[in-house]
Amino acid sequence: EAQVTQNPRYLITVTGKKLTVTCSQNMNHEYMSWYRQDPGLGLRQIYYSMNVEVTDKGDVPEGYKVSRKEKRNFPLILESPSPNQTSLYFCASSSLGFNEQYFGPGTRLTVT
Amino acid sequence: KQEVTQIPAALSVPEGENLVLNCSFTDSAIYNLQWFRQDPGKGLTSLLLIQSSQREQTSGRLNASLDKSSGRSTLYIAASQPGDSATYLCALGWEYGNKLVFGAGTILRVKS
Numbered sequence: 311e312a313q314v315t316q317n318p319r320y321l322i323t324v325t326g327k328k329l330t331v332t333c334s335q336n337m338n339h340e341y342m343s344w345y346r347q348d349p350g351l352g353l354r355q356i357y358y359s360m361n362v363e364v365t366d367k368g369d370v371p372e373g374y375k376v377s378r379k380e381k382r383n384f385p386l387i388l389e390s391p392s393p394n395q396t397s398l399y400f401c402a403s404s405s406l407g408f409n410e411q412y413f414g415p416g417t418r419l420t421v422t
Numbered sequence: 423k424q425e426v427t428q429i430p431a432a433l434s435v436p437e438g439e440n441l442v443l444n445c446s447f448t449d450s451a452i453y454n455l456q457w458f459r460q461d462p463g464k465g466l467t468s469l470l471l472i473q474s475s476q477r478e479q480t481s482g483r484l485n486a487s488l489d490k491s492s493g494r495s496t497l498y499i500a501a502s503q504p505g506d507s508a509t510y511l512c513a514l515g516w517e518y519g520n521k522l523v524f525g526a527g528t529i530l531r532v533k534s
Contacts, residue, residue: 314465343521345524350526351526352511352524352525352526352527353511353513353522353524354524355521355522358521368521369521400465400466402466408453408454408515408522409471410456410468410471411456411458411466411468411513411522412468413458413465413466413467414465415464415465416463416464416465
């Protein structure tokens with residue numbers, strides 16, 4: 311089954327404690343991206359990757375890091391999380407940047 | 423800057439009604455437009471994708487249209503059912519951003 315998986319699905323953490331949210335896709339897609347979704351603001355892109363070892367900033371990259379060492383994986387790293395990073399995070403992939411996007415189930419992060 | 427607006431923000435209709443959701447955008451330099459469905463606590467599911475050269479796409483009871491010159495798209499849902507209750511988002515593949523730009527969504531409730 312074609313899918314995008316994210317882990318964990320729910321995470322509560324404290325300010326400053328480094329965390330990683332994993333994202334993996336099994337469709338051999340070139341393009342992967344991370345979004346955050348906040349009430350009233352919709353989905354905003356954090357980072358995207360056009361291919362292995364190629365990443366670029368989206369609209370709200372501050373406080374986040376990503377890496378793309380393998381085609382299937384695109385982890386999101388929060389080196390020092392802060393309460394304003396409390397949000398619902400989605401990973402997505404597609405064969406090319408604007409083709410049909412496949413979204414993961416989301417990770418709800420709470421930073422206290 | 424590309425801005426995407428969805429109207430109405432929320433809609434409640436009785437079962438069986440035909441309904442239209444609206445999406446407007448400010449910059450017509452788009453590759454395509456996608457409509458997504460999001461169920462509470464879940465990820466986004468792609469419903470329809472319209473390329474910039476197309477006028478409409480249909481899938482079952484759903485029909486999406488695109489008018490680039492006026493910066494508008496509509497999602498028509500025929501014979502609505504309670505199972506259609508969800509948030510519907512439109513997203514543009516914008517030529518100047520290598521990314522999707524999302525609207526804030528329309529929350530649809532279909533009452534039985």
